[in-house]
Amino acid sequence: MTNTTKPPSPILKVWDAIWTPLLSVFVALLIAGIILIITGANPLTVYVSLLEGAFLKPGAFAETLTIATPYILLGLGVSLGFTAGLFNIGAEGQFYMGAVVSTYIGYAVTGLPAIIHLPLAIIGGALAGAVWAGIAGYFKATRGAHEVITTIMLNYIAFALTDYLINGPLRGKGSAPRTPDVLDSAILPKIFSGSDNLHWGFILALIILVGYWFLTKRMPLGLQIRTVGANPDAARYAGINVNRTTVVAMLISGALCGIAGATEVLGRYQYMPAAFTAGYGFDAIAISLLGQGSPIGVLIASVLFGAMNAGSGFMQLQAGVTPAIISVLQAFIIIFVAAPAIIRSLFKKN
Amino acid sequence: MEFLSQLLDLNWISMLSQTLNTAVPIVLAALGGILAERSGVINIALEGIMLMAAYAAFAIGVVTGSTLLGLAGGVMAGALLAAFHALISIKYRTDQTISGTVLNIFAVGITAYLYRQFNMTESVETFQQWNVPILSDIPVIGEIFFQQQPLVYFTLLLVVIVQLALFRTTWGLRTRAIGEHPRAADTAGIKVNRMRYINVILSGALAGLGGAWLIAEAVGSFTPGMTTGRGFMGLAAMIFGNWTPVGSFLAALLFTVPGAIQVKLQLINAPIPYQFLGMLPYILTIIVLVGAVRRNKPPAAIGKPY
Numbered sequence: 001m002t003n004t005t006k007p008p009s010p011i012l013k014v015w016d017a018i019w020t021p022l023l024s025v026f027v028a029l030l031i032a033g034i035i036l037i038i039t040g041a042n043p044l045t046v047y048v049s050l051l052e053g054a055f056l057k058p059g060a061f062a063e064t065l066t067i068a069t070p071y072i073l074l075g076l077g078v079s080l081g082f083t084a085g086l087f088n089i090g091a092e093g094q095f096y097m098g099a100v101v102s103t104y105i106g107y108a109v110t111g112l113p114a115i116i117h118l119p120l121a122i123i124g125g126a127l128a129g130a131v132w133a134g135i136a137g138y139f140k141a142t143r144g145a146h147e148v149i150t151t152i153m154l155n156y157i158a159f160a161l162t163d164y165l166i167n168g169p170l171r172g173k174g175s176a177p178r179t180p181d182v183l184d185s186a187i188l189p190k191i192f193s194g195s196d197n198l199h200w201g202f203i204l205a206l207i208i209l210v211g212y213w214f215l216t217k218r219m220p221l222g223l224q225i226r227t228v229g230a231n232p233d234a235a236r237y238a239g240i241n242v243n244r245t246t247v248v249a250m251l252i253s254g255a256l257c258g259i260a261g262a263t264e265v266l267g268r269y270q271y272m273p274a275a276f277t278a279g280y281g282f283d284a285i286a287i288s289l290l291g292q293g294s295p296i297g298v299l300i301a302s303v304l305f306g307a308m309n310a311g312s313g314f315m316q317l318q319a320g321v322t323p324a325i326i327s328v329l330q331a332f333i334i335i336f337v338a339a340p341a342i343i344r345s346l347f348k349k350n
Numbered sequence: 351m352e353f354l355s356q357l358l359d360l361n362w363i364s365m366l367s368q369t370l371n372t373a374v375p376i377v378l379a380a381l382g383g384i385l386a387e388r389s390g391v392i393n394i395a396l397e398g399i400m401l402m403a404a405y406a407a408f409a410i411g412v413v414t415g416s417t418l419l420g421l422a423g424g425v426m427a428g429a430l431l432a433a434f435h436a437l438i439s440i441k442y443r444t445d446q447t448i449s450g451t452v453l454n455i456f457a458v459g460i461t462a463y464l465y466r467q468f469n470m471t472e473s474v475e476t477f478q479q480w481n482v483p484i485l486s487d488i489p490v491i492g493e494i495f496f497q498q499q500p501l502v503y504f505t506l507l508l509v510v511i512v513q514l515a516l517f518r519t520t521w522g523l524r525t526r527a528i529g530e531h532p533r534a535a536d537t538a539g540i541k542v543n544r545m546r547y548i549n550v551i552l553s554g555a556l557a558g559l560g561g562a563w564l565i566a567e568a569v570g571s572f573t574p575g576m577t578t579g580r581g582f583m584g585l586a587a588m589i590f591g592n593w594t595p596v597g598s599f600l601a602a603l604l605f606t607v608p609g610a611i612q613v614k615l616q617l618i619n620a621p622i623p624y625q626f627l628g629m630l631p632y633i634l635t636i637i638v639l640v641g642a643v644r645r646n647k648p649p650a651a652i653g654k655p656y
Contacts, residue, residue, distance in 0.1 A: 039467050087447055145639040146589075148394060148447060152582050153632040160632075164625035282455045289448070322466035327459030331452070338452045341442035 021290050021297070023343050024336035025304070032329040036321065045319040053314025054307035060314075062196035066268060068306030070095070070260040072205040074284035075291055075298040076212045077129075077256035081147075082293060083216060084249035085229035086140070088133060090151025091257045092281025093158035097132045098125035098258025100162045103265045103272040104170060106182035117185040122204075122262045129258015130251045132158060137250025141243035147250070155281060166274050177274040188267035201263030206299075208259065213295045215252075225249050257284070279327065286334040305330065361614075367494045368610040373602045374505045374567070375400065375577075378560030379584025380591065380598035381512050382553035386432075388516065388593060389549035390529040390651040394450030395435045396557045397581030398457030403428040403561030405461040408572035411474035411565060420474055421559070421566045428558015429551050431457065436550035440543050443655040462574040473571035477501065499567045501559075508556070513595040525549055529649035532656040542656050557581060579632065586635045592646040601638065605631045 033043035054064050074091045081088035088094075102125035109117065132154055139145040172180035188199045216222040227235040228245045236242050260280070265272045287305055291297030308330065312323035336343050379396045386393035406427035411420025435453055439446045477499050486496035495506075516522040524545055527535040532542045564576055583605050590604075591597025608630030615627060 035463075039464075087451070089451060139636070139640050143640045145636070148451070149582050149586055149639060150636050152579060153586075153635045156579055156632040157629045160625040160629045164623050168623065279458070282458065285451060286455060289452075322463060324459065324463035324466050327455070328463050329459075331456035331459040334452050335438070335456060338448045339438040339442045339444040341444070342438065345442075 017292055017294075017297075020340045020343055021292065021301075021333075021337055023347060024290070024333050027336055027343065027346065028329055028332035031332050032325065035328060036325065041319060041321045046315055046321050046325070049315040049318035050308065050311040052311070052318075054311030057314065059194060059196040060310060062192065062194070062198040064303065064306045064310040065202055066197045066199070066306070067309050068302040069199075069202045069205050069267070070264050070280065071283060071287055071302035071305050072209060072299060073256050073260035073263065074280055075287035075302055076209065076295065077253045077260070078284045078288035079291065079293050079295075079298055080212070080216070080225070080249060080256065081253040082288060083229045084225045084246060084253075085232065086137070086246065086249060086253070087148050088136075088151055088250065088253050088257075089148055089281060089285060090133060090136060090154050091253075091260075091284040092279075093151065093155035094129035094132045094254045094257035095261040095264075095280050096155075096158045096162045096276075098129035098261030099265045099272055099276075100165055100170070100261075101125050101128035101258075102186075102262035103179050103182060106186035106266055107180045107271075109186075110183065112185055114185040117183070118188065118266070121182075121186045121266055122259060125258045125262030125265075126255040127258065129261065130255040133250045133254020133257065134247060137247040137254075140250070141246040162272075163274070166272060170272075172271070179272040181271045182266055186266055187270055188263060197268055199263070199267030201267035204259075204263065208256070209295045209299060212256075221248070283330070286330050289334050289337045292337075363490055363493050365610045365614055367497065368613065369603055369606045370494060371498060371502055372568075372606040372609055373599075374501055375560035375563050375580045376584045376587055376602040376605055377505050377509065377599050378563070379557045379581045380587040380602055381508060381595055382432075382556035382560070383585050383588040384512065384516070384553075384593055384595060384598060385525070385549045385556065386553035387588065387652055388529045388649055389525045389546045390532060390649055390654065390656070391436070391439060391546055391550050392446040392450065392653050393432070393435060393550060393553050393557075394447055394582075394585065395431065395453040395457075396450075396553070396584055397577055397579065398450075398454035399428045399431045399435075399554050399557045400561030400564075400577045400581045401461055401575070402431050402457045403558035404564045404576060405464060405572055406558075407562035407565040408474060409464070409468070409470065412470050412472045417474050417477060417566050421562045424562025424565065425555050425558045428561060429555040432554020432557070433547070433551050435554070436547045440546055440550075440655060446653050458575060461572075465572055465574055470572075473569075474565050476565075476570045477567050501563050501567050509595045509599045516595065526649070528656075529651055532651050532654075536656070546656075557584070560584070579635075583631065583635055586639050589646055589648075590638045590642040592642075593648065604638065605634060608634065 036043040036046055053060060055061050074095065078088055078091055102121045105121040105124040136147045136150040136154060139150055140147045166179060167177050170179045172178055188201045191198045191200060224240050224245050227238065227240060228242050232242050283305055287298060287301040290301035308326045312326050315321060316323055379400060382396055383393055403424035407420040407424030410423035411417050431453060435449055438444045438449045479497060479499050482496040486492045516525065524540050528540060528542045528545050536542050561577065565572065587598045587601040587605065590601035608627060612627040615622065616624065
């Protein structure tokens with residue numbers, strides 16, 4: 001039994017921040033490659049077609065960034081929770097609530113100019129996400145109910161609620177269960193005139209990324225959140241209202257996830273489908289872990305995850321492998337990021 | 351009025367019997383959670399463990415044509431994934447909540463991949479209902495408790511066994527000791543981490559049995575994500591039951607009442623959208639947590655590597 005925990009040297013810190021994620025990706029690629037071989041596929045074809053589909057084919061990189069857009073916002077949302085010592089695994093439910101409220105404002109509120117309508121729809125999505133996460137934050141602060149369980153339960157409630165709304169009161173006229181189209185005045189316009197879907201939501205995500213850095217590193221509220229996350233007892237001793245900070249952190253975390261939902265419906269889809277490709281919430285945790293809590297890290301991880309998803313269609317076509325292998329790959333990446341000691345023991349003798 | 355009289359005409363005994371039947375996976379997850387947490391290890395991976403076990407039970411059951419072998423495979427798969435959770439949280443001292451969540455993500459990914467890649471369309475033959483001789487003839491009680499499928503009886507037995515083992519045996523005393531005060535237990539000569547490995551692996555086997563139930567007794571075929579939060583409900587039941595098997599069993603029943611009512615209400619076309627009835631177990635879970643948490647206390651050394 002070794003209980004000698006030394007404070008890590010600065011060099012080791014940098015090593016952790018950069019090499020752990022890189023080596024994790026590398027080892028994950030190796031292991032997923034082995035799984036591919038066992039299940040009868042050629043990993044080389046798989047990875048090459050994945051790269052091609054994500055970056056090299058015309059319009060591929062724009063698609064990668066389009067998919068990365070909600071990931072950036074969700075990754076930041078989960079990261080803010082982590083910073084406050086909260087494990088928000090309900091990003092997906094908050095995303096759904098944000099998406100459905102944004103869509104409703106986007107098609108039902110008429111007669112507004114775009115300069116008012118679009119921000120209104122986005123803010124509506126942010127508020128919906130904030131409320132959804134805030135419920136879990138409030139119960140955590142006042143009753144000590146563990147946010148991991150409450151946020152997951154709120155996910156299932158959000159799925160059922162949006163399912164009801166889209167098949168019921170919010171259903172459009174067409175034969176498929178989906179909402180009506182969002183009005184032009186609430187659409188996040190495309191950035192390029194080409195056939196890709198990259199929209200201004202990506203720029204919005206980048207602006208929020210900078211704002212996130214400013215909030216956590218330069219504002220008193222950010223310091224409070226970090227202190228509560230690092231040591232709630234010390235925070236309480238320093239006069240910080242821990243319960244209030246917990247709720248505020250959850251509200252902001254949820255708002256970010258709600259905005260992610262807003263950008264998907266106002267930018268990419270321009271309506272709300274009956275079911276999104278599921279898994280945003282888990283992806284968000286993975287991205288946050290891979291990004292090691294830094295905004296730049298979240299950005300890089302989001303582009304990586306965006307690339308894997310964007311390339312998976314072409315990969316399926318070329319290599320005949322189901323896109324679900326992507327989630328296996330991602331899972332291995334975060335296992336190693338989450339347990340850096342495994343990677344360290346593989347590559348370094350202590 | 352017609353709706354009300356239809357409501358009264360429903361077979362409420364069969365509803366209670368279904369409440370008990372569908373509680374099986376939640377009870378087993380709760381028992382697994384209790385073993386892990388009583389020994390000081392948070393096991394939030396139960397949901398993923400159940401999903402992995404369900405796939406293993408399905409695949410092995412289909413390939414071998416034996417539901418029983420599938421069941422055994424599910425239990426083994428659950429124990430294996432739990433062993434991995436034990437390894438990263440005990441040996442590599444990773445944050446246990448993060449480790450568990452990561453394994454949940456892993457289970458969702460790998461089962462979806464294997465399911466789609468191998469595309470098995472067959473299904474497993476589910477266990478038949480088996481009436482306990484004599485006891486099943488008792489009115490009401492016999493119908494609810496003794497006209498069930500085999501895993502229901504086995505689960506009831508496990509509740510009693512784990513309750514007794516935890517509070518009446520040396521092993522149970524040691525398990526509780528390392529969850530409350532590992533250093534003192536270590537001084538008394540108990541091998542803390544070895545006990546924790548055993549408990550976490552057992553917790554995976556129990557949750558694995560719960561996942562295999564979905565295949566062996568409930569539906570017979572796999573769909574991605576089919577556990578739909580049952581592992582997390584098990585954890586909520588564990589907390590509400592104050593980390594005791596019997597208490598958690600009763601709490602788990604609470605979560606499956608709405609589902610059983612839902613089936614009945616759909617039969618009579620109740621004027622309530624099915625999505626709202628579907629939400630009830632999840633809303634109940636939150637209410638239960640909010641109500642129970644301050645009252646019930648987790649083991650003192652929970653989540654801390656030793």
